[in-house]
Amino acid sequence: MSGCKHTNAGSRGFTLIEVVAALAIASVIILATTDLVHNVALHFDRGTRGVQEAERLVQAIDRLAGDFGSARFVTRAFGTTTAAAFAADAARSDAPAKITFVAAPTIGSRYGTDEAVVLTLEQDGELVRLVRRRAPWPGPRTRFEDLAPGDPVVLLEGRLDIVFHFGRGAPDGSLTWYENWVAEPVLPRFVRLILRDRATRSDVLQSDLIVRADAPALCARESNVACLSPPAPALTGNQGTQQ
Numbered sequence: 001m002s003g004c005k006h007t008n009a010g011s012r013g014f015t016l017i018e019v020v021a022a023l024a025i026a027s028v029i030i031l032a033t034t035d036l037v038h039n040v041a042l043h044f045d046r047g048t049r050g051v052q053e054a055e056r057l058v059q060a061i062d063r064l065a066g067d068f069g070s071a072r073f074v075t076r077a078f079g080t081t082t083a084a085a086f087a088a089d090a091a092r093s094d095a096p097a098k099i100t101f102v103a104a105p106t107i108g109s110r111y112g113t114d115e116a117v118v119l120t121l122e123q124d125g126e127l128v129r130l131v132r133r134r135a136p137w138p139g140p141r142t143r144f145e146d147l148a149p150g151d152p153v154v155l156l157e158g159r160l161d162i163v164f165h166f167g168r169g170a171p172d173g174s175l176t177w178y179e180n181w182v183a184e185p186v187l188p189r190f191v192r193l194i195l196r197d198r199a200t201r202s203d204v205l206q207s208d209l210i211v212r213a214d215a216p217a218l219c220a221r222e223s224n225v226a227c228l229s230p231p232a233p234a235l236t237g238n239q240g241t242q243q
Helices: 016-069
Strands: 075-078 081-084 086-089 098-103 115-124 127-136 150-158 160-169 175-178 190-197 209-212 240-242
Touching (some): 016 098, 016 150, 016 190, 150 160
Antiparallel strands (some): 160 190
């Protein structure tokens, strides 16, 4: 009887080269998938941060508009005389920029009376923060230096140049802007907020924000001359630019 010869070709396993090739292909797929997931997550995170920053900017502008729009025309003690309860000092080497004024109490205020609002530009390395604080307003004999504001809230934060200008309107419709507003007998007519990205020098707001300080919101347009009352006495010691 002749014997039968059996082969193992159908059950032959992978060779070492085939195993290495399969592992290499799997590694490429895993790396590509990981990179894709990372990019999607990164772009999603950037988009989320962008939306959050935009919402925060809108909330900050709304808060500032509400504060400046409710500014009270009251007096304060200033040395041996009195002045309007509105003071704005540009940044100096020994002190940050600060704006202090008296505004109507906010909803839910625990003071139950007019509030002194204090806005301070605070530097922290490359970051700049616009911080809002408040204090109860005791009355016209109070000096701003005697206030002890609390309840700090960071309205804006970033690598920004944050600048405030204060405007006075003239009968001919022109506006003069000032970096400081100190010891004046009246409130500024307008407050202009400028935000610029330090890296690109571009305007974050695309245009200046102008808030009416002591008149209806309709008057917050330079062309609306009818809203402007006769100009108050000349400013004392401030440098202005005609626009």
